[in-house]
Amino acid sequence: MEQLLVHCANAIESNDATLAQQILWVLNNIAPPDGDSNQRLTCAFLRALIVRAAKNGTCKMLAAMANAHCNLSIDIHAFSVIELASFVDLTPWHRFGFTAANAAILEAVEGYSVIHIVDLSLTHCMQIPTLIDAIANRLEGPPLLKLTVAGGATEDIPPMLDLSYEELGSKLVNFARSRNVMLEFRVVPSTYADGFSSLIEQLRVQHLVYAESGEALVINCHMMLHYIPEETLSPLPNANSNPYSFEPSSTSSLRTMFLKALRGLDPTIVVLVDEDADLTSNNLVCRLRSAFNYLWIPYDTVDTFLPQGSKQRQWYEADICWKIENVIAHEGLQRVERLEPKSRWVQRMRNANFRGFSFGEDAVSEVKTMLDEHAAGWGLKKEEDDLVLTWKGHNVVFATAWVPA
Secondary structure, eight states: OHHHHHHHHHHHHTTOHHHHHHHHHHHHHHOOTTSOHHHHHHHHHHHHHHHHHHHHTOOHHHHHHHHHHSOOOOOOOEEOHHHHHHHHTTSHHHHHHHHHHHHHHHHHTTTOSEEEEEEEETTTTTTHHHHHHHHHTOTTOOOEEEEEEEETTTTTSSSEESSOHHHHHHHHHHHHHHTTOEEEEEEEEOOGGGTSHHHHHHHHHHHHHHGGGTOEEEEEEESOGGGSOOTTSOOOSSGGGOSOTTOOOSSSOHHHHHHHHHHHTOOSEEEEEEEOOOOOOSSHHHHHHHHHHHHHHHHHHHTTTSOTTOHHHHHHHHHHHHHHHHHHHOOGGGOOOOOOOHHHHHHHHHHTTEEEOOOOHHHHHHHHHHHTTSOTTEEEEEETTEEEEEETTEEEEEEEEEEEO
16 A cells, blocks of 8 residues: 555656556555555545645646545544543553653652743643642642743644633633642743744743742643754745844754753753654655554554544544645645654754753653553553653654753
8 A cells, every 4th residue: 555655646746647546546446434544544645645736736637536536624623621631541642741741840840849831732731730630749748830831833733622722721720729739821822833932032031030049940842843843844044034033053943943942941851752753854755655654553543442433533533634634745834744753852952952861660650550541552662761652562652851961
């Protein structure tokens, strides 16, 4: 199936409509949208290739023919808080990162009476209630908790939320109060497209004010940093467009500048959790192969926790479809799914003058306990300081923690 998709991609790129149509016809017959996990995966890639052909104006005939075969629009669900919380709990995909990160954060902030958490998370603060619970039970009593989030950062990326961050914040404040924790919640309008520059600027000002007050600064990055443009996206058009006025080099990628700016804040700990794959290639076929050899995993795992035809399964697979379309059908600034493997992030963090903070035995045992609640195929690997979630032995998500070097 992968080879057929590669041939189809090559045919579309070289504008060979006849060959593309032939391969499309074959794929349509062997990859129904309601087939087994491999067929559904292939169908999603097929759909993305058709969208690409239609966008590029190549193979007009192909696009017309494809429209007759499958619905090209993706129905992305907007979750309520309750729906998203239970959705995230279905699988270790996000829970792994939550569990590992929370354990590292708790260890790093021990003894602090004020803890400021900057939550850059794709899952809209779903990690925070468990952290509040754990902090509430500290022997030295609960600290004052400040929570800052980037407003509007992922409003166009699934999973989507059906309420504003202000409403979400008041729910979190009430939850914290019920656990006797004082929580201050703040939204800073900021976007990954410019490397969260307005958020960084706000944090810099705060850092100047609070640096002496002994407050812990925690930067929690959960599957969010791979949306910041990296080196394969053409460099900033001119020096004036560099959003980091305090960063001398305009030749660096925004990703590099963001991490250097984080280092300048001298955080107590930075936790970086992301999907362990490489989707940055500017070559369509390389990207297709890389995505196909990673994104079979969510399709393969779904059978273990969601019945066919269930609403949640439709939401889950629509989100993966969205990701596949973004990787395959789009280019330039529209292509925001730019995952990098753990090895590259480790190098980036070291280059920004961070050093690894090892996950302790507590973190490892908590992750193992959490994995016991899920299907047998999930596993855990410890690689040097880092933790890696695996499915049938394949790397899925990595968790790394960092402190200033």
